[in-house]
Amino acid sequence: MYYYNFEVVLQEVPGEISLCFSISGCPLRCQGCHSPFLWKEGVGDLLNKNAFEEILNVYNNLATCVLFMGGEWYEKELIELLKLAKLKNFKTCLYTGKEEVALAILRELTWIKTGKWEQVLGGLNSITTNQKFIEVKTNKNLNYLFIKN
Ligand code: SF4
Known part of the structure; x- marks a missing residue:
């Protein structure tokens, strides 16, 4: 599978780098x-096990979680990378x-965000959203962590 970009983010998974x-x-x-630029298959750089592991090694003591924006359509490859991330003590989110x-x-996931983007309903920071941010172990909906008072 290929990744269009890689960045370190602070807000997508509450409390995690x-x-x-x-x-x-x-x-x-x-x-x-x-992100329509993500529609085309094969765009960006190849994310095989070696390339992924190299990135994890660089950020080993700095980041706490690995987050995939999509990739469930490459089930086998995604599972392989999630297992590797867990082995290196990262939490995981999709x-x-x-x-x-x-x-x-x-x-293989600590958290999952589900649901299509529906402009009229908004994203996780909207109280009308159709999307859910779930802690997998407990099946608990944690959307409230994204709502500002
Ligand atoms: S899941 Fe929907 S919003 Fe996200 S990249 Fe795919 S088409 Fe775009």
């Missing part, structure tokens, strides 16, 4: 998509536009 990989080839085509993902992926 996350290494965020935006995976290209998104098949969902949400209306009003904020942002997907789907309502659910394969159980084999879910098992």
Whole structure:
């Protein structure tokens, strides 16, 4: 699988410093998509096990979580990278536009964000959102962490 970009982010997973990989080839085509450059398959750099491990090694003592923006459409590769991240003591999160993902992926996640982008409903920081940020272990909805008072 290929990633369009990689950045260190602070807000997408509350309380965590996350290494965020935006995976290209998104098949969902949400209306009003904020990242249509992610639709085309094979865009960006190859994210194989070696390339991923090199990045994890650089940020080993700085970041706490690995976050994938998509990639569930490459189930086998994604699971392999999630397992590697866990082995190196990173927590794991997936942002997907789907309502659910394969159980084999879910098992490797600490958190998952589900739900398509619906412009009129807003994202996680909106009280009307259709999206959910879930702690996988407890199945608890943690959307309240994104809502500013
Ligand atoms: S899931 Fe995200 S990247 Fe894919 S079409 Fe929807 S908004 Fe765009």
